[in-house]
Amino acid sequence: MPLIECKDLVVRYGEIEALHGLTIAVEAGEVVTLLGGNGAGKSTTLRSISGLVKPVSGDILFEGQSILGAGPEDIVRRGIAHVPEGRRVFPGLSTRENIMLGASNRKGLTKAQIRAEADGMFDLFPDIRPFADALGWTLSGGQQQMVAVARGLMAKPKLLLLDEPSLGLAPVIVQKVFSIIAEIRKLGTTVLLVEQNARMGLSVADRGYVLETGRLVLSGKPADLWGNEDIRAAYLGGHARVKATLPAV
Numbered sequence: 001m002p003l004i005e006c007k008d009l010v011v012r013y014g015e016i017e018a019l020h021g022l023t024i025a026v027e028a029g030e031v032v033t034l035l036g037g038n039g040a041g042k043s044t045t046l047r048s049i050s051g052l053v054k055p056v057s058g059d060i061l062f063e064g065q066s067i068l069g070a071g072p073e074d075i076v077r078r079g080i081a082h083v084p085e086g087r088r089v090f091p092g093l094s095t096r097e098n099i100m101l102g103a104s105n106r107k108g109l110t111k112a113q114i115r116a117e118a119d120g121m122f123d124l125f126p127d128i129r130p131f132a133d134a135l136g137w138t139l140s141g142g143q144q145q146m147v148a149v150a151r152g153l154m155a156k157p158k159l160l161l162l163d164e165p166s167l168g169l170a171p172v173i174v175q176k177v178f179s180i181i182a183e184i185r186k187l188g189t190t191v192l193l194v195e196q197n198a199r200m201g202l203s204v205a206d207r208g209y210v211l212e213t214g215r216l217v218l219s220g221k222p223a224d225l226w227g228n229e230d231i232r233a234a235y236l237g238g239h240a241r242v243k244a245t246l247p248a249v
């Protein structure tokens with residue numbers, strides 16, 4: 001049984017149909033990347049899973065049970081954390097306080113325990129350790145992204161949804177964010193990752209799905225998707241004449 005399954009999802013925003021019957025699944029322990037251009041429906045897929053938008057039809061099964069119609073807070077409690085597009089770091093809270101907020105779904109922890117766990121996150125995100133007491137608004141984009149991912153992990157999710165963690169970051173910071181995703185994968189957390197950068201997105205993935213205007217057009221292992229020049233040229237923004245290889249993770 002997959003950890004999460006979307007079956008024939010149809011999502012509309014008013015007149016616009018953003019998903020036209022999307023079926024995808026992620027097995028426990030996998031990192032799966034959703035690729036596709038602007039408006040393909042990637043964020044809508046994540047928002048549907050986390051209960052922020054209600055599909056008109058189809059079903060979403062988490063651990064074999066339908067979560068369709070469950071509210072976002074209930075879905076977080078069941079073990080799904082969503083790090084949305086845009087970093088949403090609270091400007092007036094410190095880095096540590098922002099990270100601590102991620103544990104709000106976990107009951108029975110003292111503030112001291114949550115604080116200790118938040119500090120433990122700096123092992124995975126050493127770049128932001130020096131800024132533990134700095135206010136959110138003083139952090140760079142890359143630092144804010146690390147805070148957002150750390151906050152997601154504080155929920156101890158069974159499934160982590162990451163929406164374009166590399167957006168707007170300098171290449172060297174993108175590398176760092178992706179090496180953190182590779183670390184998260186090693187820790188065994190299941191991740192559904194949305195990326196427009198196909199090369200980076202596939203470099204950390206077990207499998208990839210490619211969406212185009214609300215439809216699934218391709219799925220497969222990273223090497224198969226990336227290794228096919230026609231696919232690369234058509235969907236992945238790859239340069240068909242350049243023999244690209246996946247970076248080692």
Ligand SMILES: Nc1ncnc2c1ncn2[C@@H]1O[C@H](COP(=O)(O)OP(=O)(O)OP(=O)(O)O)[C@@H](O)[C@H]1O
Nearest residue numbers: 013016018036037038039040041042043044045196
């Ligand atoms: N709140 C909304 N109201 C109306 N239309 C929306 C809304 N959110 C998304 N859409 C539309 O739904 C479609 C899918 O959008 P979505 O945000 O899921 O795409 P995406 O693949 O995440 O794109 P991007 O890479 O630009 O983030 C687009 O046509 C978009 O314009």
Ligand SMILES: [Mg+2]
Nearest residue numbers: 042043044085
């Ligand atoms: Mg999006």
